[in-house]
Amino acid sequence: MKQQAAGVRPWYRGAVGCGLLAGLATLVQMGALAWVVDDVVSNQATLGDVAFGVALIAIAIGVRAVAQWGQEVCGQACGLRVKQQVRARLLVRLQQLGPVRLAARHSAGLASQLVDQVESLEGYYSRFLPQMVLAALIPLVYLVVVFWLNWLAAIWLLIAAPLIPLFMALIGMGAQRLNEAQFQAVTRLSGHFLDRVRGIATLQLFGLAERSVEEVSEVAHDYRRRSLKTLRVAFLSSAVLEFFAAVSVAVVAIYIGLGLLGYIQYGPAEQLDLFSGLFILLLAPEFFQPLRTLSQHYHDRASALGAAEGLVSLLEPDADEAAPAESDRSDETASRELVPGAVELVNVELRHAGRERILGPLSLRVDAGEVVALIGPSGSGKSSLLQLIAGFIAPNEGTVGVQREPAIAWLDQRPLIIQGTLADNLRLVAPDASDESLRNALTQAGLGQWLASAPGGLETPLGERGVGLSGGEGQRLALARVFLSPARLVLLDEPTAALDPETEQHVIAGLTQLAASGRTLIVATHHPAIMAMAGRVFAIEQGRLSRIERSADARETNS
Structure with missing residues (x-):
């Protein structure tokens, strides 16, 4: 005081x-x-x-x-x-x-x-x-x-x-x-x-x-x-x-x-x-x-x-937060040397209070436009690694270099949907987007037919937490927001989990279009189709990254 x-x-x-x-x-x-x-x-x-x-x-x-x-x-x-x-x-x-x-x-x-x-x-x-x-x-x-x-x-x-x-x-x-x-x-x-x-x-x-x-x-x-x-x-x-x-x-x-x-x-x-x-x-x-x-x-x-x-x-700050302040400064310095969409992690370690080390030490370089898949059992640290890259948490050791301009897009299993119209939810990421841009984004995300059948069109009312949409429709709505976003780096945490096979195909098709647009995708997943999209696949075991070498047939199919 x-x-x-x-x-x-x-x-x-x-x-x-x-x-x-x-x-x-x-x-x-x-x-x-x-x-x-x-x-x-x-x-x-x-x-x-x-x-x-x-x-x-x-x-x-x-x-x-x-x-x-x-x-x-x-x-x-x-x-x-x-x-x-x-x-x-x-x-x-x-x-x-x-x-x-x-x-x-x-x-x-x-x-x-x-x-x-x-x-x-x-x-x-x-x-x-x-x-x-x-x-x-x-x-x-x-x-x-x-x-x-x-x-x-x-x-x-x-x-x-x-x-x-x-x-x-x-x-x-x-x-x-x-x-x-x-x-x-x-x-x-x-x-x-x-x-x-x-x-x-x-x-x-x-x-x-x-x-x-x-x-x-x-x-x-x-x-x-x-x-x-x-x-x-x-x-x-x-x-x-x-x-x-x-x-x-x-x-x-x-x-x-x-x-x-x-x-x-x-x-x-x-x-x-x-x-x-x-x-x-x-x-x-x-x-x-x-x-x-x-x-x-x-x-x-x-x-x-x-x-x-x-x-x-x-x-x-708590005792386990003493180190991140120094790491944040290094993060800013490293991010100036990266192009939008690129990511560089150097000797990163992450610990939570009262728990042993969750991640690290690990290093990773992802170039702009690359698609990287992260695999591993539940609790291995996939989500924590994505949260580190997004800036949701700071590392206890090492540096996280990310160019955060113009933006970073985040998509997980429970997308944020606010009470309002369909257009209100889409304009969260693009306030000045035209109605035509909104429709195109919904079509790219596989919601074109749903939009055509909706009586209110873009003015269709939605409740908080997606009342009025199924789980798959909410996931595709979040994917449409990613298409509208200017973000060059897209982080996805199990985007196809708990979806039925038909909805999975729609979401994967949307992700394929997203990868083809030149954006960088880092995906935590267990889905073979998404792993096939990736240029590189890494497994997380005991907090460490190890690259998974795929067969020539798999790489050829991906190409």
């Missing part, structure tokens, strides 16, 4: 400066008001006699209003920029982790961190931090003035002032723990609710929909109870601080009243007059006001610290 504050220091100083100016304007306003009242009451002064004092009061009020506006603007700018910095770091971090490592985290929890927890940082930087400085400077200035007017009243203010920060800190520690628990609860609630929504069809089939509603309601009530606990602590802290401030002001008022009446003969009480007594009495509430304002914003600090715990756990 200190690191984030360093980036917004000018706005932070602006908020403090404006707040200090508002405090000085308040001092001038109260002094001028006490002088005007004293002159009117003691000397029966006319309006013309006190015109300067009245003008000074008006000017001080105007300056105070402008300074408070400036403090609010600077504070909001400070908080806004911190949120932008933190969100940018989180997005970069999510990109570094990639979809593979993020699979262990719930998407709803990540969304809660990106939105709710980042929003909770704003109050800490826009209000609490500037007010913490003002709560030390402004009362000190007022204390010096009161000490000059009456040192006995200043001593009482000096005694009462530390009680407010003391109780604020004691109550604030409990509030911070409650805020941390509250953020954890809302993250769990987000994931719990999203899981139930995603599985509502399955829950209805098994007659568990009502039970799921009760579970969500129970979790929501738990979050409500936690929120009320946090609010109770906040209200308690405000009540305690208001009590001590009110008692302190009352004691000062009693002292001034008794001193003016002559009942107190000790110390400087005999020198009290209407001006000094009224000035001190007007300054006493303003003396405690910065501390009271700080107490009001203290829950912003507790909320920010509670949010920071979760954000730090996401931003800090």
Whole structure:
């Protein structure tokens, strides 16, 4: 949190400066008001006699209003920029982790961190931090003035002032723990609710929909109870601080009243007059006001610290992620020397936390326009190798050289299909593509007849995750997106798995056209027809690559 504050220091100083100016304007306003009242009451002064004092009061009020506006603007700018910095770091971090490592985290929890927890940082930087400085400077200035007017009243203010920060800190520690628990609860609630929504069809089939509603309601009530606990602590802290401030002001008022009446003969009480007594009495509430304002914003600090715990756990790299940063830099250097579509892996190793080495060390060079097939038993690392090439995960050792411009196309067994029309799904990769281009891509992917029979044509509605399409049709739709994509490198992970023989033939025909277009294809597969398409076939065994030499007949058939 200190690191984030360093980036917004000018706005932070602006908020403090404006707040200090508002405090000085308040001092001038109260002094001028006490002088005007004293002159009117003691000397029966006319309006013309006190015109300067009245003008000074008006000017001080105007300056105070402008300074408070400036403090609010600077504070909001400070908080806004911190949120932008933190969100940018989180997005970069999510990109570094990639979809593979993020699979262990719930998407709803990540969304809660990106939105709710980042929003909770704003109050800490826009209000609490500037007010913490003002709560030390402004009362000190007022204390010096009161000490000059009456040192006995200043001593009482000096005694009462530390009680407010003391109780604020004691109550604030409990509030911070409650805020941390509250953020954890809302993250769990987000994931719990999203899981139930995603599985509502399955829950209805098994007659568990009502039970799921009760579970969500129970979790929501738990979050409500936690929120009320946090609010109770906040209200308690405000009540305690208001009590001590009110008692302190009352004691000062009693002292001034008794001193003016002559009942107190000790110390400087005999020198009290209407001006000094009224000035001190007007300054006493303003003396405690910065501390009271700080107490009001203290829950912003507790909320920010509670949010920071979760954000730090996401931003800090794990032990097995220490090496990839260096590999990423080497990747960028290597990719500049490669033409689009080419791939070069040099001494690559991949490990996951808590597991032995998955891949490596291995090296591989794939030229642009080449078709390479990867074979091996399930769990041998074929998908991990494709994920390395795609940049979804970073290697622990070695370099992955890939020219990522203009793009890399990815096709696996479960293609992404969004809710929308057929054209919407195709334009994910080519937003400016014409309807004719979309139809051509669908024809190349083997969906020409399906499109002709669809009543809505390109405007045929599709549900999320491909509702409205069979598995093979969804796979061919994803293949059509590859045809539309400008990508020169295409990575395919078991593209024909779980397809019927007829659909397999359509997909393989589409892949054949794709290979003939000059694109680079790297395919993880078990299908003989796809292996026959490949110029080279590699087997992955115990994390190592070994080339499979095919017979002359197979190479001739491929040619």
